[in-house]
Amino acid sequence: MSPVSQRNRETDSAQLPDDQPALVAVRDAGVVRNGRLIWEHVCVDVAAGEFVAILGPNGVGKSTLLKSILGLVPLTSGEIRLLGHAPGRANHQVGYLPQRRTFDASLRIRGRDVIRLGLDGHRWGIPLPGRRSRAAIARVDELIALVDAGAYADRPIGQLSGGEQQRLLIAQALARRPRLLLLDEPLDSLDLPNQAAVAALISRICRAEGVAVMMVAHDVNPILAYLDRVIYLGHGGAVSGIPAEVITSATLTALYGTPIEVLSTSDGRLVVVGQPEAPAHHSDRHGGQP
Numbered sequence: 001m002s003p004v005s006q007r008n009r010e011t012d013s014a015q016l017p018d019d020q021p022a023l024v025a026v027r028d029a030g031v032v033r034n035g036r037l038i039w040e041h042v043c044v045d046v047a048a049g050e051f052v053a054i055l056g057p058n059g060v061g062k063s064t065l066l067k068s069i070l071g072l073v074p075l076t077s078g079e080i081r082l083l084g085h086a087p088g089r090a091n092h093q094v095g096y097l098p099q100r101r102t103f104d105a106s107l108r109i110r111g112r113d114v115i116r117l118g119l120d121g122h123r124w125g126i127p128l129p130g131r132r133s134r135a136a137i138a139r140v141d142e143l144i145a146l147v148d149a150g151a152y153a154d155r156p157i158g159q160l161s162g163g164e165q166q167r168l169l170i171a172q173a174l175a176r177r178p179r180l181l182l183l184d185e186p187l188d189s190l191d192l193p194n195q196a197a198v199a200a201l202i203s204r205i206c207r208a209e210g211v212a213v214m215m216v217a218h219d220v221n222p223i224l225a226y227l228d229r230v231i232y233l234g235h236g237g238a239v240s241g242i243p244a245e246v247i248t249s250a251t252l253t254a255l256y257g258t259p260i261e262v263l264s265t266s267d268g269r270l271v272v273v274g275q276p277e278a279p280a281h282h283s284d285r286h287g288g289q290p
Ligand SMILES: Nc1ncnc2c1ncn2[C@@H]1O[C@H](COP(=O)(O)OP(=O)(O)OP(=O)(O)O)[C@@H](O)[C@H]1O
Pocket: 033, 034, 038, 056, 057, 058, 059, 060, 061, 062, 063, 064, 065, 289, 290
């Protein structure tokens, strides 16, 4: 029997210990879109402050899982609870960074104003009055420090590098002190040093702000050292658990349907070899629909 030949295998570590309440609880969940089964029997619990990656081949439904947690894509089976509520009921506690599109180079809005939109963007640019405005300015300064963007936060966002823009967008998603951060491929289109730097930043935020992070990624290697839990969606099933249990050659080969090797380095780190590359213009394939 292949490692995921029963659809829906989950490791024992997919569930949290009883004394650790789940921030997000996904129970035997499934989604059908346009009459096509995207995934089913997905189970995972995410606790406060955990860093969780959602991984798997193109089109397998990673973004759909984030959208289901937000209530943007309804489940067709099973259940998702977010902070004990049905999807969509606790979204004010969630920061969401959708798959990014590049900013036009001529866009003049400053980095710090992009962050500020995360605080009062719903007011359509009408500034908060008096004391609340001062508190907003202080929070934006705090976020700029958190993502280490002081050197460029006053420059127009269209003139910043992909990595700099991504840090500002993460800060924007954190503006209202969410308890859960949903990041859809934040490392997409970044070079390797920037992928490592942004992954380290996200891990630091998990710890410093106590925010749980669920992050869609294509390549597990730059984030592997930071992860508490992984969810692999594959055409043969879904597997979730702690990295050491889930990230094995046999499991990944079965999920991706192509040979994948998991190597252990002399200092004990895991490296995944043979994972198919994402296409270069990955974000071009995504429409604007939820
Ligand atoms: N608005 C939509 N309506 C119907 N089907 C959709 C919609 N958006 C996406 N899909 C389909 O749902 C499936 C899962 O898409 P999704 O974007 O969740 O996959 P993904 O794993 O995030 O892909 P990628 O790695 O390419 O970003 C795909 O087959 C896609 O074509």
